[in-house]
Amino acid sequence: MTRPPVRCTGTADVALILEGTYPYVAGGVSTWVHQILGAYPDRRFALLHIGPHPGAYEEPRYAIPSNVTTLAEVYCRGAVPVGKFPVRRIDAPRLPRGKQPARMLRAIRRIHVEDVVDDELLDDLASGDLGVNEFLHGDATFELLRNELYDRVSPSGPFMDFFWHFRAMHIPLLRLLAAPCPDAGIYHAVSTGYAGLVGAVASVRTGRPLVVTEHGLYAREREMELSRARWIQDIDDRRAHGVPRPSPLRRFWSHYFRMLSRIAYHRATRLVTLSEANRAKQLADGAAPHKIVVVPNGVARAAPTAPTTPPAQAASGELGPRLVTGKPRLRVGFVGRVVPIKDVITLIKAVGLAREHVDLDVQIVGPQDEDPSYARRCASLVESLDLGAVITFLGPRNVAELYPTFDVVLLTSLSEGQPLVMLEAYAAGVPVIATDVGACRELIEGGEGDRALGPSGIVTRVANPPATAAALIALARDPSLRAAMGQAALARVNARYQLNQVVASYESLYSSMAA
Amino acid sequence: MMARDSLSGSLGAFLTGVAVTSGPWLLTTLVLVLVRISAARSGTLAVQEVEQVITVVYATVIVLSAPIDIVLSRYAADRVYEKRRDQIAAPLRTMVSVCLLGFTAVGALAMRLAGFPLALAIPGTVLASIVAAQWLLLSAAGGLSSPGIIVRAFAAGAPLSVVGAYYLPGLELFGATGYLYGYGLGQLVTLALLLHGTMRALPEDEDEDARIGSAFREYWMLAAAAFCFHAGLWVDKIILYVSGVADAPIYAACAAVAWLTVVPAAAFLFVTIETAFHRRFRAYYAALHAGASLRELERLVAELREEVDETLRGTAAVQAGVTLIAVMSAPAIVGALSLHADHGVTLAWLLVGAGLQVVAVSATLLLYYFDFRREALATAATQLVTNGVLTLAVGGDSRVLGLGYTVACAITCVVSLTLLRRRMEGLLGRTFQSQPFASEDAALELGSV
Numbered sequence: 025m026t027r028p029p030v031r032c033t034g035t036a037d038v039a040l041i042l043e044g045t046y047p048y049v050a051g052g053v054s055t056w057v058h059q060i061l062g063a064y065p066d067r068r069f070a071l072l073h074i075g076p077h078p079g080a081y082e083e084p085r086y087a088i089p090s091n092v093t094t095l096a097e098v099y100c101r102g103a104v105p106v107g108k109f110p111v112r113r114i115d116a117p118r119l120p121r122g123k124q125p126a127r128m129l130r131a132i133r134r135i136h137v138e139d140v141v142d143d144e145l146l147d148d149l150a151s152g153d154l155g156v157n158e159f160l161h162g163d164a165t166f167e168l169l170r171n172e173l174y175d176r177v178s179p180s181g182p183f184m185d186f187f188w189h190f191r192a193m194h195i196p197l198l199r200l201l202a203a204p205c206p207d208a209g210i211y212h213a214v215s216t217g218y219a220g221l222v223g224a225v226a227s228v229r230t231g232r233p234l235v236v237t238e239h240g241l242y243a244r245e246r247e248m249e250l251s252r253a254r255w256i257q258d259i260d261d262r263r264a265h266g267v268p269r270p271s272p273l274r275r276f277w278s279h280y281f282r283m284l285s286r287i288a289y290h291r292a293t294r295l296v297t298l299s300e301a302n303r304a305k306q307l308a309d310g311a312a313p314h315k316i317v318v319v320p321n322g323v324a325r326a327a328p329t330a331p332t333t334p335p336a337q338a339a340s341g342e343l344g345p346r347l348v349t350g351k352p353r354l355r356v357g358f359v360g361r362v363v364p365i366k367d368v369i370t371l372i373k374a375v376g377l378a379r380e381h382v383d384l385d386v387q388i389v390g391p392q393d394e395d396p397s398y399a400r401r402c403a404s405l406v407e408s409l410d411l412g413a414v415i416t417f418l419g420p421r422n423v424a425e426l427y428p429t430f431d432v433v434l435l436t437s438l439s440e441g442q443p444l445v446m447l448e449a450y451a452a453g454v455p456v457i458a459t460d461v462g463a464c465r466e467l468i469e470g471g472e473g474d475r476a477l478g479p480s481g482i483v484t485r486v487a488n489p490p491a492t493a494a495a496l497i498a499l500a501r502d503p504s505l506r507a508a509m510g511q512a513a514l515a516r517v518n519a520r521y522q523l524n525q526v527v528a529s530y531e532s533l534y535s536s537m538a539a
Numbered sequence: 540m541m542a543r544d545s546l547s548g549s550l551g552a553f554l555t556g557v558a559v560t561s562g563p564w565l566l567t568t569l570v571l572v573l574v575r576i577s578a579a580r581s582g583t584l585a586v587q588e589v590e591q592v593i594t595v596v597y598a599t600v601i602v603l604s605a606p607i608d609i610v611l612s613r614y615a616a617d618r619v620y621e622k623r624r625d626q627i628a629a630p631l632r633t634m635v636s637v638c639l640l641g642f643t644a645v646g647a648l649a650m651r652l653a654g655f656p657l658a659l660a661i662p663g664t665v666l667a668s669i670v671a672a673q674w675l676l677l678s679a680a681g682g683l684s685s686p687g688i689i690v691r692a693f694a695a696g697a698p699l700s701v702v703g704a705y706y707l708p709g710l711e712l713f714g715a716t717g718y719l720y721g722y723g724l725g726q727l728v729t730l731a732l733l734l735h736g737t738m739r740a741l742p743e744d745e746d747e748d749a750r751i752g753s754a755f756r757e758y759w760m761l762a763a764a765a766f767c768f769h770a771g772l773w774v775d776k777i778i779l780y781v782s783g784v785a786d787a788p789i790y791a792a793c794a795a796v797a798w799l800t801v802v803p804a805a806a807f808l809f810v811t812i813e814t815a816f817h818r819r820f821r822a823y824y825a826a827l828h829a830g831a832s833l834r835e836l837e838r839l840v841a842e843l844r845e846e847v848d849e850t851l852r853g854t855a856a857v858q859a860g861v862t863l864i865a866v867m868s869a870p871a872i873v874g875a876l877s878l879h880a881d882h883g884v885t886l887a888w889l890l891v892g893a894g895l896q897v898v899a900v901s902a903t904l905l906l907y908y909f910d911f912r913r914e915a916l917a918t919a920a921t922q923l924v925t926n927g928v929l930t931l932a933v934g935g936d937s938r939v940l941g942l943g944y945t946v947a948c949a950i951t952c953v954v955s956l957t958l959l960r961r962r963m964e965g966l967l968g969r970t971f972q973s974q975p976f977a978s979e980d981a982a983l984e985l986g987s988v
Contacts, residue, residue, distance in 0.1 A: 160976050166968040174833050182830030187971050195976065
């Protein structure tokens, strides 16, 4: 069911374009958005939320501030708008004939065939001259598929599969570009992908500037998901003794998402990224150097002095590790959604390996309802590894109260931007074990300005339970190392990752855009 | 039978084709001819009025029930395809009931408009509801059960119609109306056997909540095409009768004879469609789902197009031969029917027209096969409009009676072949681009949204 917008009171100062995040999905990006909204009470914000389909989300997870003038929702799937009325299915009573190919179709062709992003491509996308009905049933679309795209993408593959993937790929694009975008002085997409595309087209149509903030790197995250996606069937290759060949449709989709990112990069006046590591990747992906600004995430200022004892021990009133079984003990916290990209499975396996050597008390804090089947897999794994006494799923909690109770925060994500979880842990003086993704290494080992502070945790390899287990064991056995890392964490967050720095950066950005 | 690759196999296949495509109609015609012959021998002239009643009944029922029949046929075919045969029985019973009741009313109205006396109108009305239900079951049973059930039902009822029509007029209770009651009795037996055979072909567990109403909305184009097609077969006769053309009955009789000549071509079409054509058709659509490449699909489409051309050429060739023989034999046929020699010209025109029409019907059937509904409707509407207009334009001059029908059939032939050729050229694109896009696709879950 489509919920009505909060209110709509004319032009906003900034339209935030959000894909699968605020205000319906709790997480780091949503928290960041909420911080931004709260940081500028005198600016009017419009929110455009892009969701998968109506009914995907329940009520908002955040109290929407009063400076939000509009909350509009658009969907990639669901009822397909045809003319004035949305319909659940499109039948094809008539095929348009003899028409010149639409400019949007030309743009779609260029996305897949020419691999070039320019102003002409954006103008064609913004033309809005291709309806869903014409796309689905027109002769020009089929001719494009038949004469150019199929041979380019999957020359000997199942044509039926290619056909449906092509449709499924572009229906969301057409639907999103047909939906009205709130009127605003600045368009601010909080990712590339669909949000970046909608922002870019809105910018072209209105002549207003576009800012893009990338927390994670959308195209690379999609590529990772697509490499594992089960809805793309690989090709049985008997010549390869039954080992399937990767379907060219995976590359087809990856290329598409890369092009969406490049479209946003091309149109944006400013590209904001969270770390130097991500900046380098954006440059490699085609972003112009002069557009990129690094504005790390920030948290509210922490206490000026670090505690002299590890937080968990201070909370328990003990001065040394509590030895229950003769092994060192460690209280571990995971804060985040229980979803595949957080790779909680690796966390559980690592805990299973480490508990042979150390006593662990692991608390998994965060919602489990975003991917119930994955959450069930995690729970089953805990049970099968007999870790029920070690690992506890707490669900959503007030994490600010929990950080001081942890000896270490553990992240085993497959992909991250610049996790707010790590900064929040640092603010509580808690070191972090994290996988080498996104800006995690930079946050742990330091960048140009803060490397001298020393490491504030341990970096591990992705999807590697033994490496993660080794890190847990190392910190469990060495309380002084933990303490030193905790102090480095606190110093690091106070030096470089302060919320007021973020607020000032965006204020400057918005002001320069508005001017 | 064809797979035996022998003369006997081929002959058997074609005779089966005759039985399936024309069996019921041939048996009915045979019965009516036998009724006429027995009445002529007994010296009873009242049989002419009985024949008129039967003609009005069949014309009314066939034209008005055609939309219902085709929708039910398509509904049943879809349920069979979806493996939901349990959803057929309840709607079928509903439609049989509707036909029996509805066409009682339609029949009564037709009898009144035709001005028949009550003694004939009553059995005529009853006959209308029986025939309507028969044709409804024919359309449903064709796909559900073996063609033998249909042929056996008509074969059982036909002798009873003949016997009844022979004996009942001799009884004082019936008099001349005995022809109708006797004929109707046999048709009632046919209806009962059709109903029994059809219901046996359906599963015992049925979905009693199944409804057919939405099928009329979805297939309204098919219904309109069926109406136009059957109306197109009768419009010239109706115009001539209503216009008071003296030779209208002669025209109708010659038209009936002309239609007999399409039996061999119809049988050929049936056998070809059920064998070679069907193999190509299935190969193409099976390849779609089996993951065929574009090149493979293009090759299969080309072969299918070739097969369509072969089917039409073969049908036209068979029909051309039969028409040629029949036209050359027209004088003899006219003599055998005790008609005036001038009517040979009418018969000749109608023979040529029927020959052209069967080619148009073949093309139309192929349009239906590919579900090109709009084109099938266009073809049927062309036949109806041109036949009506040209029959009116030609008028009742016996020298050109039948010319309007022939030219109409020629036009329809051209239209149907052109539309079919155009659609076949774009078959691959049409196959894909006509696919509806479901609003939800559970197979595609993009992780980002």
